[in-house]
Amino acid sequence: MLSIQRLELAEARVLIEGAARHAREIGVPMCIAVxxxxxxxxAFERMDGGKVTSVTVAQDKAFTAAAARKATHEYNxxxxxxNLVFGIHTALGxxxxxxxxxxxVEVGGAVVGGIGISSGTPQQDMACAQAGIDHLHRSLG
Amino acid sequence: MLSIQRLELAEARVLIEGAARHAREIGVPMCIAVxxxxxxxxAFERMDGGKVTSVTVAQDKAFTAAAARKATHEYNxxxxxxNLVFGIHTALGxxxxxxxxxxxVEVGGAVVGGIGISSGTPQQDMACAQAGIDHLHRSLG
Amino acid sequence: MLSIQRLELAEARVLIEGAARHAREIGVPMCIAVxxxxxxxxAFERMDGGKVTSVTVAQDKAFTAAAARKATHEYNxxxxxxNLVFGIHTALGxxxxxxxxxxxVEVGGAVVGGIGISSGTPQQDMACAQAGIDHLHRSLG
Amino acid sequence: MLSIQRLELAEARVLIEGAARHAREIGVPMCIAVxxxxxxxxAFERMDGGKVTSVTVAQDKAFTAAAARKATHEYNxxxxxxNLVFGIHTALGxxxxxxxxxxxVEVGGAVVGGIGISSGTPQQDMACAQAGIDHLHRSLG
Known part of the structure; x- marks a missing residue:
């Protein structure tokens, strides 16, 4: 039997809180998925003003990062x-x-989840995702 | 020009809070979508222990209730x-x-959103959805 | 952080072995998904002669049983x-x-996976699924 | 009437065995589909630690290689x-x-099946797929 570590809801909220704080600082309302x-x-939150297309894109980014254990910008x-990886972007529909x-989202050397942000530029989205992770790591002490 | 009344994120959180409170009272961890x-x-939250299939089902229930402006149990x-409505359950894939x-979710006579719950029996899901709406109406005073 | 128990590949093979043995006994080549x-x-195996449609159906049965933590015949x-559950069969596409x-598949009180069988009658499929689970429990001692 | 040569389950297992052996040698847990x-x-096996996204990607690679009778890296x-082939990667959803x-997978000049590997780099995936085929050819003598 495998023993898997997984984010709990309270930790997902911390990730969203950290990402949303950065989003407010840069003035871009984001869709945030964990x-x-x-x-x-x-968990998911669309900040007031977040884009409709980003509802799905944010979820897909978080899904990809967690399930493939790789940042989406590295795939990009x-x-x-x-390149022999080309075509991966159309996989899974x-x-x-x-x-x-x-x-x-890595804790203790294991991937325990993923965070995906959408509505800004990819650079803004990446910064918010990182802010969420930083906030989680601070809260875990 | 149309002027649309729409739930804001803070109100979506109130809906989730009310639904989750009832879910804890009956001891069933739920997926809650607004x-x-x-x-x-x-917004969406999967309480610790909520079902994986309910991640999508809860969102689809909320989508249906809001976009068709009808409770899913009425469609049921x-x-x-x-019945000439039969077949609607396979629409939209x-x-x-x-x-x-x-x-x-109705406020001031207009549908301003939808709430969908999944992981319990339909009766439990419906009770949690109603608890969320009641909580929102109390908070709106 | 949540700690989750999950079937490992060696255990999935035991489930398939038990299900396939029963399938041979009743003379029905099955698709078996874990x-x-x-x-x-x-893991997945299509016994020689298993049906093409059952490749997907077996996987969907295993998915449903695990992710919704409920036997598919109970949903049926x-x-x-x-009934207020009617319509669940068209969810998730x-x-x-x-x-x-x-x-x-339950071990130690927790759902650690799912098994889905297809190619026979539902009764035959159910018997093979149960045979797989019985075989796993025997192997775990 | 056409007479088709097709891999049997026992041969599919040999392909998986050869691929998994190479995967262990290079230390990358793979998803392997035949x-x-x-x-x-x-047949399909996800080695302990194989990626969730690779469950589908491995199957799609094997499907493509067999059904189009072409290595996926050649399409790539x-x-x-x-190029007039461009766009094929979005076909079939x-x-x-x-x-x-x-x-x-070719035996006796005919394509009798396909093998798809995912979770490593494309080069690692390709090497495991080839190792599976080599193992099958050795077993067929």
């Missing part, structure tokens, strides 16, 4: 025509996202 | 073979849900 | 027109299966 | 903007995979 280590959604950099803004 | 009046997700009662547990 | 507790596939009995033959 | 000549799944090299790691 999944467990298998890519299944734990490898997913260029002629497009549910795999290679747009920057999805990060795996 | 959408805006167009059926697009505003009409969705019987021979099955995204329309006729399983009890999705309620439109 | 998922983890979140519904994600761990509740999923009748007029039809990936939720209410056809008999999917069982949650 | 389909028949029509692209329908015969042709699937560049401006993205089920066609152009990511390296899917190989047709």
């Amino acid at each position: 999944t467990d280590e298998s890519g299944n959604l734990i 950099q490898a997913c260029t025509p002629g 497009g549910r795999i996202s290679v747009v920057g803004g999805g990060l795996p | 959408t805006d009046e167009s059926g697009n997700l505003i 009662q009409a969705c019987t073979p021979g 099955g995204r329309i849900s006729v399983v009890g547990g999705g309620l439109p | 998922t983890d507790e979140s519904g994600n596939l761990i 009995q509740a999923c009748t027109p007029g 039809g990936r939720i299966s209410v056809v008999g033959g999917g069982l949650p | 389909t028949d000549e029509s692209g329908n799944l015969i 090299q042709a699937c560049t903007p401006g 993205g089920r066609i995979s152009v990511v390296g790691g899917g190989l047709p």
Whole structure:
């Protein structure tokens, strides 16, 4: 039997809180999704003004980062025509996202979940995702 | 020009809080989804122990209730073979849900969003959805 | 942080072995799927002569049983027109299966995976799924 | 009437065994899928630690390699903007995979199945797929 570590809801809220705080600082209302280590959604918030398309994109970024244990911007950099990874962006009906803004959440060396942000530029999305992770790590002490 | 009344994130959180409180009282960890009046997700929480299948089902119930402005259990009662509504449950690739547990959220006579609950029996899901709405109405005074 | 118990591959093979043995006894080549507790596939075998449609149906049964923590034949009995559960069979694009033959796999009181069988009658499928679970429990001592 | 040569389950297991052995040698837990000549799944194993996204990607690679009778990395090299093959990666709802790691399985000059590997780099996936095929050819003498 395998023993798996997984984010709980209270920790998912901390991730969202940290990401939302950064989003407010830069003035971009975001969609923020947090999944467990298998890519299944734990919590989601669309800040007032967040984009409708981002509802799904944020979830797909979090899913990809958690379930593939890889940041979506790393997939993005490898997913260029002629590279053998190219085409991964259309897998799973497009549910795999290679747009920057999805990060795996690691605690104690294991991926325990994923966070995905959407509505800003990929750089803004990535910064908010990282802010969420930083906030979680601070809260875990 | 139309002027649309729509739940804000703070109000979506109140809906979730009221639903989750009832879920704890009956001892059933739920997936709780809140959408805006167009059926697009505003907030979601999977309580620790909520079911994986309910992640999507709760969202589809909230979507249906808001976007069709009808409780999913009302669709359920009409969705019987021979009734002209029958078949609605497979529309939109099955995204329309006729399983009890999705309620439109009405404020001031207008549907401003939807709430969908999943992981318990339909009766338990419906009670949690109603508890969320009651909590919102109390908070609005 | 939540700590989750999950079937490992060696245990999934034991489940398949037990189910396949019963399938040979009754002379029906089966498709046999085993998922983890979140519904994600761990192992699959189509016995020579198993049906093509059953490749997906077996996986969907295992997914449903694990992720909803409920036997698919229990959903089947509740999923009748007029019952508030009716419509669940078309959720998740039809990936939720209410056809008999999917069982949650419980060890130590927790659902650690699911097994789904398809190619025979639902009764035959259910018997093979149970045979797999019995074989696992014997192997765990 | 056509007479079709098709992998049997025992041969699919040999393919998986050879691929898994190489995966252990390089220390990367893989998802390994084997389909028949029509692209329908015969057997699948997710090694402990294999990625959730790879459950589907491995199956899609095997499907593509068998059903299109072409290695997925060959599609990848042709699937560049401006080339008339470009766009094939989004066909069948993205089920066609152009990511390296899917190989047709040929015996006696005919494609009798496909093998698809996912969780490593495309190069690692390709090496495991080839190791599976080499193992099968050795076992067939």
